[in-house]
Amino acid sequence: MESSKINPIKTYPVDTTTYWVSLVSTFTYKDVTCTDSVSKLRKIGPDVTVFVPNVFSPEETGPDSNNVFRAVVNGERTFNIEVLNRWGELLWESDDKFETWNGKYKGVNCEQDVYVWIVRVTGYDGEPYRYEGTVTLLR
Numbered sequence: 001m002e003s004s005k006i007n008p009i010k011t012y013p014v015d016t017t018t019y020w021v022s023l024v025s026t027f028t029y030k031d032v033t034c035t036d037s038v039s040k041l042r043k044i045g046p047d048v049t050v051f052v053p054n055v056f057s058p059e060e061t062g063p064d065s066n067n068v069f070r071a072v073v074n075g076e077r078t079f080n081i082e083v084l085n086r087w088g089e090l091l092w093e094s095d096d097k098f099e100t101w102n103g104k105y106k107g108v109n110c111e112q113d114v115y116v117w118i119v120r121v122t123g124y125d126g127e128p129y130r131y132e133g134t135v136t137l138l139r
Helices: none
Strands: 015-028 031-046 050-051 072-074 076-084 088-095 115-125 128-137
Touching: 072 076
Parallel strands: none
Antiparallel strands: 015 031, 050 072, 076 088, 076 115, 115 128
16 A cells, blocks of 8 residues: 555454555655655454453353353463452462353352452463453352
8 A cells, every 4th residue: 555644544454464564755855855664564463352251150040151150262372360259369260261160169169249350361462461350159
């Protein structure tokens, strides 16, 4: 794409690929023209998406997908999730995005309550992201 705009915008059709981006600048003053350029390889990775449910019921009283708790994450290089009680005690942790929490701590059912979750991911671009919220455990 070639443009003479001050702030040109280029939209790329693919969200995960590598592009060479070049800028050429030309300036003319009193019959003297100066030109300079720069090029850089840009890697465009997928967006990090995180979905975390806000309630689950491990007693199997609801739909099967609500019997366990897990985050649904895409576009990440690394993943970590923690579930804590209201006093900050770590009840469950995993580095496997497919692992689920069954609402137990040391083999004992946790009480019906609201628990804090923290998800840490690293995108393919190397950027760290942190998400946090609460989940209600229903019994």
